[in-house]
Amino acid sequence: DAGVIQSPRHEVTEMGQEVTLRCKPISGHDYLFWYRQTMMRGLELLIYFNNNVPIDDSGMPEDRFSAKMPNASFSTLKIQPSEPRDSAVYFCASSLAPRDLIPRITDTQYFGPGTRLTVL
């Protein structure tokens, strides 16, 4: 399995531009998560989907951020307009739906390599 795939790996843009980050989850996974990582705040959950439906978007910082999952194999995170404070590493993760409440390594989240975003 190729694992979670993210593109681009690096993005440098100017303030005010639209940025689109892409994610392909592991095939067969039911859940997809978007996280943001900064030195100041660490790794924070932005939004997650179950079977392509957004379940919790309470971590999305403001209306400039939007996420979609049009099908089971693709998701986007869009920032419009971008600001310098959006500079961070954005991770996508995917997981299976747990069969029960017993923790299994296979049930937890597998992370992609991240997209390093720099907004000038």
Added chain:
Amino acid sequence: QKEVEQDPGPLSVPEGAIVSLNCTYSNSAFQYFMWYRQYSRKGPELLMYTYSSGNKEDGRFTAQVDKSSKYISLFIRDSQPSDSATYLCAMKTGGGADGLTFGKGTHLIIQP
């Protein structure tokens, strides 16, 4: 107070030493606890996954949870230079596929 507190380090120890990494948390509803390892410029990868209080061992790694103290630990025995990375604790309240709450991570350096 942040929900999960973790000393950012860096923590530097000689090869072969036993390493102890810790997190404290404030939300007593957390029941599922994980440790992730993150190498520089890579995504986090899962090391250990435990439920409620107790110990779990996997090779050189032991995860310990003390829910009464809201304190979790990861021990690494016979540490190797390849263990040098950032270690993040993560936790969630339910057994379902919820989003994780992470500590900021501890940067660990194993000196050859």
